[in-house]
Amino acid sequence: MTSHEAALERPLSLQARDSFSPLLHQVPQTQQSLRGIIPLSSKVTSVLSASYADTEFREALTLLDDRGVHNTAESRRRLRLDLQREVINSNGEVINEFAKVAEQLRRIGHTISRLNENFQETKTQIGAAHKATTSALSEGSLLIAQRSQIDKKQALLKAFNANFVLSGDEMAALTLTSEPVDELFFTVLSKAKKISKDCEVLLGFGNQTLGLEIVEQASKNLSLGFQKVYKWVQRELKTLNLENPQIGSSIRRALRVLAERPTLFQNCLDFLADAREHVLSDSFHTALTGGSAFGTQRVSVKPIELAAHDPLRYVGDMLAWAHSATVGEKEALEVLFISDGDEIAKGIQAGRENEVWRLIAEDGEEPGSFDAVSALNELVDRDMSGAVRLMRQRVEQVIQTNEDTILAYKLANLLSFYKGTFSRLLSPGSSLVEFLGLLESEALRQFRSLARDHVATLQGEFHHTPPNLGPPEFLIDALEQLLAIIKTYETSFASPGDREADFKPVMAEAFDPFLSGCIRMAQAAGAPSNSVFLINCFMASLNTLSKFSFMQTSTAQLQEKIAKERARLVESQYAFLRVESGLESLIESLGALEEKDEDVEKLSSLEAVQAPELVQASQMLDEFLPSALMDAVENLRLLQDTKLARDITEDAAKRFCVDFEHVEEMLTLADEMSERRNAVEEMPEVQSLRALFPRTIGEIRVLLS
Structure with missing residues (x-):
């Protein structure tokens, strides 16, 4: 810590006292001296009011420390003089430096003057050169603009020829029938279709002459191209062998292209159907007889008419041949029409959109979308029509000449x-x-x-x-x-x-x-x-x-x-048991009575319950019971289901036992009532009904079980 900083660490009042105490002791205490002390007090007050937190004050103190100034009377007297001398020296150095700067500025001003003179001279020369070359530059700019326009026209012409004009070789490949239908043909045909489509852009401009001419030429080229592929497809279909597993891709592609002209495509289908109908008819005739319709014999084929030993086998072999031929025909035609997805359907749809007159049917309704599978099935059906006619004649003959009922149903x-x-x-x-x-x-x-x-x-x-x-x-x-x-x-x-x-x-x-x-x-x-x-x-x-x-x-x-x-x-068995047992009248008489006192009183007056009738019924029952079950079973001896016969007899016997039990119960109740009446009236006992009819229900069930 410096001496000034150490002094400042003390309280400010102490510092002031230490600093000015010698002066205070030296001043005499007079009235005049008091007036001299007033400025000094102001000075002291000013010093005391200074804050050490002031940045300038702290920097001043720091500067004193750097100079090694001690707080003495001599140092304080020389401090201002030293400071003024340093300020004067510093100002002199600054003036010397500014003198050097002024000299440099004079040199720069002289250089700028020379540059201005050179600039004016150069400007004059450039103006003269510009006047001399103005005409040449204008002519050059015009030539450059013309060249740019020519280049654009050449590029446009090149693009136009590439996109809207067919070359001589392309025209030959597309229209001449002597040229093959190969990859080049399909490429040129695609280009011609693209030209026809792109002409719609040209027709959108004000001057439509060029667009109309190109559309007319493109339509003509496309028509010639489609006619060429149409005739080529017809030639190929004449020699087409559907049994060949490797049918050429060219004809498949040609059919997909031809689908864009539905009329030509349908004509090809009709042509193919007629050709395949004759082929399949001849194949069926060969399968039937061993020889074709033209008299050609095939030894390797075993005729159906000779191999079939009965009408059912004969008809079955013909139908099996038809099924095999239909499956083979469909698989072969699938390669032609469906193997590449729905390209034919897309082509026909595009063709219908182009052929406006086909959009409206006779009834005013738009035709539906093309179904490739349905069209294929229809084509196969047409191919089989000739063989089907031959088959129908023979099957109808078999049906009409048959006299066996089972065989007729088997045929159906x-x-x-x-x-x-x-x-x-x-x-x-x-x-x-x-x-x-x-x-x-x-x-x-x-x-x-x-x-x-x-x-x-x-x-x-x-x-x-x-x-x-x-x-x-x-x-x-x-x-x-x-x-x-x-x-x-x-x-x-x-x-x-x-x-x-x-x-x-x-x-x-x-x-x-x-x-x-x-x-x-x-x-x-x-x-x-x-x-x-x-x-x-x-x-x-x-x-x-x-x-x-x-x-x-x-x-x-x-x-x-x-x-x-x-x-x-x-x-019937129940009636048999009632009649043959002699209990018919007794069961019938007692069947309407219930186990009530009034019904029991009526019982004694019934004719069937009188002693002679009861005795006769008991005798008939005793004669019937030993052979009752055998006689009942004998009635059903012709029933082929013996178990059913036993069940029927058992059911009838159960019903008979129920009736007998009712008869027994009513007779017992009548005897009990008679005994009670005799006991009350003290009348002599009479023979009971149960004595006249002693059989019990237990005995009946045993004998009829």
Whole structure:
């Protein structure tokens, strides 16, 4: 810490006292001296009011410390003089330096004057040169502008020729029939289509002459190009072998290009359909006979007409050939029309947009979008039409000459199977499916006709039941025939929910008439023979139909009929037990009475309860009971289901036991009432009813069990 800073660390009043104490001691204490002290007090006050926090004050103190000035009287007297001397010296140095600056400024002014003179001279020379070269520069600028315009026109002409004009080689490749339909042709055709489309831009300007000329030329070139590819496709289709797995990509591409002209494309399809129809017709004729329609024999082919040993095999082989040919034809044509996606559909849609007159149909409606799959199926259907006509003649001949009912149904089922197959392969509305539907209907008509003729020949057998009350022979034959038909039907593709409904017409022809004949035969027989006969017939039918799950409704109807006839047999057996046991009148008389006192009082007055009648009834019951069950079972000996016969007899015996128990209870109540009355009136005892009729319900149940 410096001496001045150390002094400043002390209180300011102490510092002032230390500094000015010598002066205060030296001043005399007079009136005059007091007036001299007043300025000094002001000075002291000013010093004391100075703040050490003032930056200038602190810098002044720091400067004193750097000079090594001590706080003495001599130092304080010389301090101002030293400071003034230093200030004067500093000012002199500054003046010397400014003298040097002034000298440099004079030199710079002289240099600037020389530069101004040179500038004015150069400006004069440039002005003269500019006047001399103005005409040449103007002419050069004009030439440059003209050259720029020429370059732009050349670039525009080059672009125009590249985008709107076909070269001579391109014209030849597009229009001359001597040139092949190759990659260059398709490239030029694409360029011509692009030119025609780009001409729409030119037609948007005010001067449309150039655009119209280019559109006309492009349309002409495109027409020539499409005619060329159209004729080329027709030539290729004449020699096209669809059986070749590697069909050229050129014809596929040509067809996709030709699709943009729907009329030409449809003509090609018609041409292809006619050609394929003749090929497939000849192939079918060869498959049938071993030789083509032109007389050419093929030893490697085994003719269907010789290989098929029965009508069903014959028809099945023809339909199998048709299915195989259709699948092969469709797969081959898929390569031509669908293998590259929906390009044909896009082309036809574009063509319809271009051919405005095709947008409006005769009925004023717009045609729908092109469906490649439907068009393919229609084309395959047309290709098969010739073979289908030949096939139809032969199948109709087989159906009409057939006299077997089962075979007629098998033919109908076979035709139905292939109808469903072709419906999924092509479409439900194709002519091939319609043809099979017509043949199926004809086969079903033949089946119904044969079934009705068979029923008509059996009308004489519908009069008398067989001696053994078993199913008649015609029903057994009908069930065997029905079993064969159902097994054939099971192989069809009918859905499980619709099978029984679909099979009802067959049941109506092949089963219902025979069952109705059995019912008419039963009407002529008496009970219980009629019910036994019907149950035997129904059970035989049920055993046949219950083997098939889709015959649930028919089996349920048969079970209802069996239950109805069973109830009749139970009633017959019950009546037999009542009559043969001798209890008919007794059960009938007591059946209307209840276990009430008034009904019990009426009992003694009934004729059937009199002693002679009760004794006779008891004797008949005793004679009947030993052989009662055997006699009852004997009544149903012709019922082929022995278990059912036992169940029927047991049900009848249970009903008889219930009636007997009621009779026993009423007789017991009558005896009890009589005993009570005799005891009250003290009358002599009489023989009880139970003594005259001693059998109990327990004995009856044992003997009838």
